[in-house]
Amino acid sequence: MQPEAFIVPHTHWDREWYRPFQAFRYRLVDLVEQVLRMIEGDPDFRGFLLDGQSVILEDVLTVRPDLEPRIRQAVEAGRLWIGPWYVLPDEFLVSGEALVRNLQVGIRIARRFGGEMPIGYTPDPFGHVGQLPQILKGFGIEAAVFQRGLDEQPTLLWWEAPDGTRIFTVYLRDGYGNAAWIPEDAEALAAYLKAQALSLMPHTPVPLLLLMNGTDHLFPHPQLTERLRAAQTHLPDLRLRLASLADYIAAVRTALGERLSDLPVVHGELRSSRRHPVLPGVLSTRIWIKQRNAAVQTVLERYAEPLMAFAHLLCGLDRRAFLFEAWRLLLQNHFHDSICGTGVDAVHEDMRPRFDHAEQIAGLVSRESLERLLRPEAAEAPPGWLASDPASMEQTLLVYCPIPGPVRGPVELTLPALPPGLTYCLLDPEGRELPLFQVERGTPDETRWTVSSTEWPGFLNRLLWAYVGPYAAKRVWVDLEGQRIWAEWADASADMDHGMITRVVRVARQLGERQPAITAPWTVSAAMGGASRWAFVLPEGRGVGLQAYRLQIRPGTPRLVTRRPRAEPEIANEFFRLTADPSDGTLQLEDLRTGRRWRGLNRFEDEGDAGDVYNHELPAEDRRVDRPAAPPRVEAWEEEPFGQCLEVDLPYEIPAGLRPDRRGRSAEMIPLSIAVRAWLRPGVPRVDMEVVVDNRAADHRLRVVFPTGIRSETWVTEGAFDLVVRPVGLRVRADDSWVEQPAPTAPQQGFAFVEDATGGLLVANQGLPEIEARTDAEGQVELVLTLLRCVGWLSRGDLRSRRGHAGPPLPTPAAQMIGRWAFRYSLIPYTDRWEAIREAQRFQAPPLARAGPGRLSERPFLEVEPAAFVLTAVKAPEEGEGLIVRGYNAAEEVVQVRLTFWQPVQAAWRADLMERLQEPLRPERSSLTFRARPKEIVTVRVVLAPLLRHSEG
Template identity: 40%
Template sequence: MAVLHLISHTHWDREWYLPFQEFRLKLVQLVDGTLGLLARDRGFRHFMLDGQTIVLDDYLALRPDREREIAAHVRSGRLLIGPWFVLPDEFLVSPEAIVRNLLEGGRIAARFGRNMPVGYIPDPFGHIGQMPQILRGFGIETACVQRGLDDQPCEFWWQSPDGSKVLMAYLREGYGNAAGLQADDPRRFLRVVRELGAALVPHSAAGHVALMYGTDHMQPAPETSTALAFTARRLKGDRLVHSTLPAYVGGIRRALGARMAGLQVIEGELRSSKRWHLLPGVMSARMWVKQSNHACEELLEAWAEPFSAWAEWAGAKGEAGGPRAAPDDSLARPAAVVSEAWRLLMQCHAHDSICGCSIDQVHDEMRPRFDQVRQIGEVITRQSLGRLAALTESRAPREVGEARAAIVVFNPVSWARSDRVEVDLEVGSDVGDFDIVDDRGVRVEMDRRGLGSRELIHTTLDREGFRSSIGMVHEGRVAGMNLQALEVARQGARAVLRVALSSKGSPNRSAWEQGVNRVNALLEDEAVTTYEVLARSVDETRVQFAARDLPSLGYRTLFVKPRNRGRPSLAKPLPAWAKWLVPLGALLGRLGLSAWQSGTEREWRRGLRTIDNEFLRVEAGASDGSLAVFHKPTGMRLRGLNLFEDEGDRGDEYNFCPPGDDRLVRGGRVRAVHGRRSNTAQELRLRLRLRLPRELAPNRMRRSRAKVDVPVEVRVRLTAGVDRVDVEVQVDNRAKDHRLRVLFPTPLRTESASYDGHFEVVPRGVRLPQWDETWVEQPRPEKPQRRWVDISDGLAGLMIANRGLPEVEVRPTANGSEIALTLMRCVGWLSRDDFPNRRGHAGPGLETPGAQMPGRHLFAYSILPHAGDWQQAYRRAHEFTRPARAVPATLHRGHMPSSASLVSVHGGDFLVTAVKQAERGTALVVRGVNLGKTPARVHIRPWRHFGRCQLARLDETPLSNLSMHRDGNAEIEVRPAQIVTLLFSDPTSRIRR
């Protein structure tokens, strides 16, 4: 006898074909109705709120009086919530974002009394290979999914690359297979239940099957209990129960018993499109969404979280030496603020949001969320780095001699590295020329340009207006700036105040305290009737320099040393004719190009087509705009790199589909090539024009004969001491219905490629699987990636790193293999059903003109030739996505050493993925994964001694104590692909020096 589990539920897309607020009002109606049904009908036993807890926050914001009622139903098991915060697209968010998602979902569920212990992931478009290990890290031993599988049975083991397994309860007929039941017609209800059971029972070894009574935004049927009772009495041979997912999987486990060990094992990611739409085009729909998300995740994971945790520990009371020079404007307990930034960001991670497959308004409303995450992340990062710089010993050592200032350079990756860093210095006019030197007095390569000062305020006030304005200055701070100098003079009945303000550091307290006394005297002087205020920014010099040997996840202090005292300062005020450069620089910043990158035209030499450094030579000599790269360490020569390819797209936001009669456009017309060389970098600038069809023809079978010019600017940079070719591309898109990619052909012959994945490196074949017309969606060669993709023949290889460009194809060619990186895919419809590579609609057929991606867009990626395989290059790819930062500092005594690592790691290819404050308590969390192919003995050493180190689950539940070495190291054996979370607590007073 089979057991048919009727599971009442809804799948809630928070924003999709309607914006959030319109869907929220429908959510209020649904939850109101569900609570009423639970209250009046004890026969309606259970309802599942889609496995995500954000719906509770959204509902209770409008119905706060119903929280206790909801909590009572959750505790009793009638209303099921969790384990997720939102249902994300797993491939388009970072692995740490998935962990944060489950942490937040668990936190909310705990507030209501119970978390559903099933990894319910019904609708996201495919599943990452490490999901079983992630779920087990939260105490979840069963997964329940729909997409990515095909003809597998209803029960099997799903295994991660490290060997972690969860029981898979495969929703073979979908998460809405019983949505068509009509509870107001009991006889039809009975007939359909029999049909559903007959479709599933033959594929179940346990004889327990799930009838998922719900679908997108569906409310529970009030007649459910009546129809269920009617059917249960008449259903012969099988048993129908009103059930839940936990009860369903519990029934499977009890029925199978010892037979569970013999279930089929499926390992790794799930990306089949045979039975269910995979919808791979979402990887490139609205690419700006992916880029914004990548930037926010990197900001939180690489900067705000680890460095705010460090700054909090370093400045805490009881730390040896005390926070002597710590600025007093740092935010206390920043971890809570970072958590709020994560909550904002995860609202963009729901699959219809991050995938770019919603109406235009939905994605327009995502922009301010991304902006708010950046605002929080940048402020927390700036304060944290400033606090650490203020706590650091920055007095120049004897080898340096006289110094006027310090620069603290921070490295966010978990290994030592070198990088080119930019910082604006406020160097006094008495300094003249200067060098930047390390702690041994060795001069570093440097480029600089004087930015001068700018007038901020020039106004004349009467007595009351001046008194009011002075009241806006608090302890030397005004309008977000810090007072550095204040001169007060009287000229008859007029008082003149000259003020120097800085956006950096802290106020000059002595200057303010001395000046404010004179100001108060002038306010009391009846003979003074007008007050002239002239405020300027301090003189600044923008410096770019080569920062070498930066410690792992740490910092190094460099020094500004006068070269010849008394010479005129390089930092002079901008002349009147150059004032227009200031707003231009702000505009370039919004476009993602720094003022240094734009430079001045006279720095560029027309006709300079070759640049090189100690590792690479790049030539821009081809008429099609492609590049030739020579890699000096391996002798590898690559031609035709960075070639643009454009093709038509008759698909929608979910799927790419080329027109049947299409002509590829390869390469562009080169309009100009310029180059420039400096002490720290050499660069090329290519300006091209792509002549593209304007849009699809009316029949959508080909592109139009009408053409448009699409301007493209390519910036190529080689940095001194860095084995990498960095590329920035700006496209002014004026075409519609097309996909723009950039190609990297190689002579390397291979049948597989390696992709940066989620807590793993994923090997994938370069050829499509066998398929036929029975598939609901044709397989596509484009694959997801995170930071990089790599092809190698074992002796040499090519890696392409990226910032927020998740779609890539690796394909065999006549001469080797080629990487095709998608920059943008431009379509005008949410969903269509008139193209051949997908059966039926994937959503409502609504127009989405914003998905055509009009206007200017900036893309960043890097070319990394290398010896061997991906293990020889992946660290350079991570360095590209996480550049170092620098903070100017005064010369002062500090209890932190002048160079230190927050966490140093040694052993194999262990990659640190998180350093953060614990969710509960005060422990420091360090998490990482062994990317290598063999076990690794890993040594992890924090910047200070901790008395205790515990191995923990991903949810930070301690598992066991690790022994600590006398030097404070923790040592652990890590399996290939194993994710390890450590909790460091009980700090001693010893800081490493």
């Protein structure tokens, strides 16, 4: 077979990187216009690969909608290859569900223009999660093409996910720009292309070579076909062919024939840095981005989507278009240079409003869904009362628990601030009062006065115009026997409507009829604006589902949260006892259930960082600081209902930055204050940590250490639909031939743990994706969690850890992370791994409470068994009716999964990740049972028995 070079014209388009988004889009429009001219004007130009991400189409058409017909024509003709991704994400810094939504959105957009490229093209992201083959296959994608993460493997191979799913893979061994440049001279071009082909020949089992004609932000050569024809005359032994990736994959599969199954297999996560850097420092660069992303993902995945799904089934609420928009905004921040924090400072300032807008939409959908789940009912004021809004005097408080299994502990909620003299009261379903505590009063504009008998007619007359005192009133409550009136004033931002005014006027008429005159002064209290925070202990809830309580407004004063100091700096609940070492502030934890003890927990260590936004690098002459400069201040107190708190204030001093030669840290020392609050909450088997760091230093990395007391060669981190087992310490020792030295740190999603035969210690986090497992002097494992990594350069060319630059050498002052930063993580000692994982999820997604008028007529819930089947999604289908439930079997053996719903199941199917129906399932009344292979991702589409909707909308 004559050797053949398949030349694929493409660009890799970093949406925002060393320039902000608008600057890159300015050039992108010109690039797309040039590509369209080449497609339309040159029949020999096979086509163009638009980097595998559909967002490019949105970015162009926002400013040039006139290009849409030409783009559509090129896609439909098979000459412009788009999708399947929406953006090319960093796979380790986003959730598994976010990867699924990324492909769903990308394919949905691509199909509007004629269809997606059915290839998992991910050229530049910094390594790949182990479950990507299974994710891609879930969308009907049969092949993957990428550059980073492998080392000396051949160019054609199989990649196997942890569940055994295999996908045909093309390894861009020499990079996605191995034929980027087109010399003007035909002989020079021929020599260049031959050299690139010969480089791949020893590593490709058939003489079909893939040459990628493009690289970062590169325009196609306008005379590409002419130049290739000229070069072909100088290459009698190498045929040049303009092609698509699909052309190449089809050709090599045909050429391999029966040998296809004999290709080598790589397994699971791909993070080798031998040939291409995977840039591990991005896990902790600009940590605020990772924290915001985790928070917004949680609001979407754990609250907005399931609540909207329940409300859609029960009352017809459909906000799928808003959820699509929220995901679209969030996914734009998942572009690898964006989420990694590896752009210039302006790039990451642009990310803030996207996070904010996605979170706002998700919050609005969650709130409306809870409100719509309540059936409206007639309400009357209690005897002896008048009220313009009697429903407000006895509302339903809904508590939504998003994680399967039982849950206890404090729940917080926000309620409108009441005028002085009124308070809220909480009752359980049996009418028993539950202690409800006011956490924060809010800051309403409020006042109290008396109305005399002579002032009474004038007061009534103004009330007939909906005025109480100087302002219009939204709501009015009247206690006739107590001779008291309360009002909530309208402010300029109030959602006033005619109904509110009418109801206030009605109360005025009733009051005038019942009390035309008075003989003793009446008390009037009024407030404008303000929101109050409240909390109570949830006796015991069960997720995934809703519980209903009654919330009343009564005369009285609220029960306040009060802090009671403890005599000794020690705290405890029914699970643990916690103390602090007075010399260094580290924590000592005793598990009262097992007697197991840990010492030296939560030790902070600070070291220099002479790297850039891509790579951490210890200075050659580093000084590590791992003790406070003076003894810490330790206090303990208890606050009902939040539990007991141990507060430790640590006065560290660290070098101000690097020396001018960058080989070591400066002699100048500056304060680094660290405030730790460790909480033991009633009914909660965790130690929840809140840490605030005031950072004034540059060029350093701050981490926190947890000695586990366990001897083990392996540890586990949560990944995308996976529990990734890792070796403790570095797996490989690199030599100078590696382009990047491997790092001991590893990516994680929500948690990491180490265990032995008797149990383990799990460290959960909220948006802190970098962690390391190392051994101490006694050979026991320490988990080391990164809090801050502070650097001032986009890329440096003087690193020992990486060969050459990873981007332009531009300053990034905001990446120094100067300022006050807050971090949240939790320690979970355990004997049952699966319950510990659920507890970690509860830490990340606690119960959500909201009050509203009406009654909960249906109580939607979903039970998931066993706990080894990790629930990741409950949502309405992208199209049509029903319910989508997704999770994965985290165990190493087959499990029998049982899903139980609140209504009988009418029909159910396994579905793929595009939610297309596959295998039918047989319901058993309100339950479904199915088998899940080890590490298998399972999507189920369910139609429940017809329900009587209480509201349409």
